Amino acid sequence: MELRIDRQALVPVVQQIVDALTGWIRQDAVQPGTRLPSIRQLARQNLLSQSSVNEACERLVAQGVLASRHGSSFFVAPPPSLGLASNDGTCPEHPPLARGGLADNSAWALKLGAGGLPERWRESDDLGYAIRQVTRTDMAGLFSYSTSLGLPALREQLSRRLKQLNIEAAQDLILSTHGATQALDLIVRTQLAPGSCVVVESPGYPKLFELLRLHGIDMLELPRTPRGPDVEALQTLLATHRPRALFVNSACHNPTGSSLSLGVAQRLLALAREHGMLVIEDDVYADFQGSTRTRLAALDADVIYVGSFSKTLSSSLRVGFVVAPAPIIARLSEVKEVTSLGVSRFSEAVLANLLANGAYRKLVQRQRQRLGGDMAAVLQVLEEADWEVFGKPTGGLFIWARPPLCDYAGVQRLAKRFGVQLSSPTAFSPSGADSQWLRINVAYACDPRALAFFRGAALDRPRVS
Incomplete structure (x- = not known):
């Protein structure tokens, strides 16, 4: 073999x-x-x-x-018993293959629109070493609460790492959180009032839409282009509304995979200053792209910047962070203490160890290399199968693409035949509008089932006589 x-x-x-x-x-x-x-x-x-x-x-x-x-x-x-979840509550990643290589049970379907890396991509060695180091050298981390802003050793490492993205952030302007989800929740709780309106990208992040609805915040849809938010459309929105904030995904946008250009970033910030609008930059996919992309927080210190390590390192550690001006950080810290008593000091110490010893930097280098190779391969297959690709990403986790068979029900039936599970056609729209575009996770897309589905969509499209 x-x-x-x-x-x-x-x-x-x-x-x-x-x-x-x-x-x-x-x-x-x-x-x-x-x-x-x-x-x-x-x-x-x-x-x-x-x-x-x-x-x-x-x-x-x-x-x-x-x-x-x-x-x-x-x-x-x-295989486990059909229809049953695995011990961790998730469905197995790979289905049993029926005759012809097709999956015979939807519970085993390949989740082509997943939001993170597959379990098989996760590397446990460095994480296990860091955990052992922390348990040997920082026993207080197993029993004590962290500080209100977060573990100083972690915030020191975050400050250094942010400099690589040209973001200057002193330790006292960084707040650790229980993942990016808590970071966004704290921002919404402290900076927005029920009934106020904000601008969100469309397509955009479904969990953000759900969070805003939960807090009674109205959303204005801003179209996403391959170079970032549509600034002309934003100017029109600002002329007729008074939004309190703009939420924007800068690099490796979810779900389109596009990244912000410098020109769009500069115009966006100018409009925000002119209209007194907060800018919240969600950059949780930052490490899949590296330091070459434009970040709003690198151009304007008033931008509220959100990051996380759940996508690259571990969803279980749940460590994220916020960078913001001092008054905002102080208010976020107060509400964080009231609602959660802080982030796990143990998780913070493990992450600080991985950042300090260079293991995390090497990990994301390996991930970027794998994603880059898979991205090129998948884009080639999609082009050969006549799929329309939004912006043709050059890195990151996602491709936003439309099959030549422009009928979601038909595409979904075809995907099921090949053992592939698609994301919802309404998930990425703030208003729940249907879309013919699909989020494709590159880390799953080189699976034989996905490749067969891409080619099958071209074969199944109606032919003009």
């Missing part, structure tokens, strides 16, 4: 072995119970260490892809 390991890649060898074995099982529809070659044989054939191959197989056992017998042999695991 040839695993095709690239020793020059930033992706760790063990993770490459995991991906290669998973791809072999899924693409070749290997039957449950099939025995893998021995660890020694796999290592010898691919010039690998036996320990690396064994660790990869053990990870696949933990994921339920493989099963182990007698402590030495590995076999393809049988």
Whole structure:
């Protein structure tokens, strides 16, 4: 069995072995119970260490892809009972394959429109090391509350990291939060009153829309272009309304994958200053793009900037942050104390350790390399299958695309045939309007089911005689 390991890649060898074995099982529809070659044989054939191959197989056992017998042999695991969730409450990522390679149960469908990285992309080694370091050196972190602004060691690391994005932020202007969701909630609670109106991008982030509705905030829709928000449309909105704030996703926009251009950013900030409008910049996908993109907070210190590590590192650690002027940070801190008593000091210490020792920087480099390769491959397939792509992203997690078969019900039926689950056609509109565009998560889109779906949409479209 040839695993095709690239020793020059930033992706760790063990993770490459995991991906290669998973791809072999899924693409070749290997039957449950099939025995893998021995660890020694796999290592010898691919010039690998036996320990690396064994660790990869053990990870696949933990994921339920493989099963182990007698402590030495590995076999393809049988699927869980159809229709049942896995132990962690989520549906398995890969379905059992029926004849022709199609999935035979929707509970196993590939979530093509997912909002984050697949579980198999997650790397546990550096995280586990940081956790052990913290438990050995900072036992207070296991028992004590953090400070109101957040752990000083973490805010010091965040301040340094923000400088790489050309954002100058002293430690006392940074507030840690329980993920970006709490950051946005605190901003809405403290800066907006029920009945006020704000400008949001369309398409945009569904959870933000739900949060604003929860607090009784009215939304004005602002079209997104490949270069950022439509500033001409914003100027029209500002001429007829008095919105209190604008929420904008700068780099690797969710769901279009587009990024803000410098010219659009400058015009947007000029309009905000002219009309006294707050600007809240949501940059949770920042590390998937790096420091080359324009950030509003780098151009104007009055911008409220939100970041998070849930997408890149761990959804369980739940550490995000806000950068804002001192009066706003003080008010956010007060409400944070009242509503949550702060962020887990343990989680903050683990993240601070990963930032300080360079492990996090290397992790996101590997993720960007993998996403870049998958992005190029998926864009090529979409072009060949005559899909329309919004802006053709050059990085990040998402592609916003429209199939040649412009009938959502028909596209959904086709996706189901190939074992693919699509995002809702109304989720990304503040008003719940239907859309023919689909959010495609690049990290899922090289799966054989997704590739077959993309090509199938072109084949199934009506032909003009």
